[in-house]
Amino acid sequence: MPREIRLNAFDMACVGHIQHGMWTHPRDRSTDYRRLDYWTGLARTLERGLFDGLFLADVVGLYDVLGGSPDAAIRHAVQVPLLDPMLVVPAMAAVTRHLGFGVTVNLTYEAPALFARRFSTLDHLTDGRIGWNIVTGYLDSAARAMGLPAQLAHDARYEAAEQFMATAYALWEGSWAGDAVQADRATGVYADPLKVRAIRSGGIEAIHLCEPSPQRTPVLYQAGASDRGRDFAARHAECVFLNPSSPANVARMVADLRAKAAPRPLRIFVGATLILGRTEAEAEGLLAEYRDHASITGALAHAAASLGIDFDRFGMDEPIAASGSNAISSNVEAMARVFGPGWTKRHLIDQFILGSRQKPMVGTPDAIAEQLIGFAEATDVDGFNLSRTVMPECIEAVADLLVPALQARGAYKTAYAPGTYREKLFGAGPLLAAPHPAAAARG
Numbered sequence: 328m329p330r331e332i333r334l335n336a337f338d339m340a341c342v343g344h345i346q347h348g349m350w351t352h353p354r355d356r357s358t359d360y361r362r363l364d365y366w367t368g369l370a371r372t373l374e375r376g377l378f379d380g381l382f383l384a385d386v387v388g389l390y391d392v393l394g395g396s397p398d399a400a401i402r403h404a405v406q407v408p409l410l411d412p413m414l415v416v417p418a419m420a421a422v423t424r425h426l427g428f429g430v431t432v433n434l435t436y437e438a439p440a441l442f443a444r445r446f447s448t449l450d451h452l453t454d455g456r457i458g459w460n461i462v463t464g465y466l467d468s469a470a471r472a473m474g475l476p477a478q479l480a481h482d483a484r485y486e487a488a489e490q491f492m493a494t495a496y497a498l499w500e501g502s503w504a505g506d507a508v509q510a511d512r513a514t515g516v517y518a519d520p521l522k523v524r525a526i527r528s529g530g531i532e533a534i535h536l537c538e539p540s541p542q543r544t545p546v547l548y549q550a551g552a553s554d555r556g557r558d559f560a561a562r563h564a565e566c567v568f569l570n571p572s573s574p575a576n577v578a579r580m581v582a583d584l585r586a587k588a589a590p591r592p593l594r595i596f597v598g599a600t601l602i603l604g605r606t607e608a609e610a611e612g613l614l615a616e617y618r619d620h621a622s623i624t625g626a627l628a629h630a631a632a633s634l635g636i637d638f639d640r641f642g643m644d645e646p647i648a649a650s651g652s653n654a655i656s657s658n659v660e661a662m663a664r665v666f667g668p669g670w671t672k673r674h675l676i677d678q679f680i681l682g683s684r685q686k687p688m689v690g691t692p693d694a695i696a697e698q699l700i701g702f703a704e705a706t707d708v709d710g711f712n713l714s715r716t717v718m719p720e721c722i723e724a725v726a727d728l729l730v731p732a733l734q735a736r737g738a739y740k741t742a743y744a745p746g747t748y749r750e751k752l753f754g755a756g757p758l759l760a761a762p763h764p765a766a767a768a769r770g
Contacts, residue, residue, distance in 0.1 A: 337382050440531060458546030465633065
């Protein structure tokens, strides 16, 4: 039997996320992102498709590297305007019972005590279905928005993150004992103060404002693919998100991550974009239709920010000088692997099939199911983060066409497992166990 494939939807509380320009398609509804029913409808569809989770990306700055201006990003809705992803989760949780929610929050600009309270609140309100995608940021515009001249250097951001994680674990795991809450109506004692303590970590002294939530620490995602990022993921992450690349390269990173994290288990997801048709002709027709709406300028604005390279400074066939970037270093390394030395803007634009660097898989449900199963077996990944194209039809196609094809091959669940997000993903208890550092912080 093939391994079980796990699926997350990969989305963002904005008009344009990964595939830029798709919002201009007449059937696309992503401009309704400001409406709660847009998000509750998405959540219901994902749960119908037995998705493990909705992975919500986020940034706290604008993409202003291309041409030294945010104009292209603003004009083409490249992840701006953008809502706070945490605020749409309770509405989605209210209309679902099992779907998990992985929310990106940049720890660099957070106060640990308030941050920890927000995640504990969501863990309570979702009955233990919340996860956190740990990021340290990569935009100078975000640093300026927080009153800083520029962001920290790449490795320095990870060093600061280690202290933040220690403080967050202490708040979630160590401030309240598991039996601190008594809720004794007869004695009038809600919680025993002898079992609640202030934690001292990272320069703060605080009692966590929330009583223990179902998972205490949320399910921990991390998407850093650099050497430093993989070291951080191996220590902290439970789930890792990798950008798509060749099976050999993904397999190499997966093996490295699993070896570094051992004996802890990891769930590893790789990004994918799917175009599904009931026939090959229908799928190819959708590809051509969608491609007519792709925004090359939007894709360049996004790539410029994530690579830290202003492509307006280069001619179409002029070799790109990418040294010294302080953005996402693994993205820069990936460009060199894909294109080799001396790659150009033309090389990059040729990849923008649907307004992004992510090439879509195109085909029937049976063909796509076989591709996903084959990729998972060749690379040892657990599943896929599926980025949207035209909403909501792209997600409905997965739920209604691809999922049955995977189930017919014994490669997809037919019902949700019970319990919290962590229990569904790993089949163990709701709390992090040793040797994870969060377990050591538990009071």
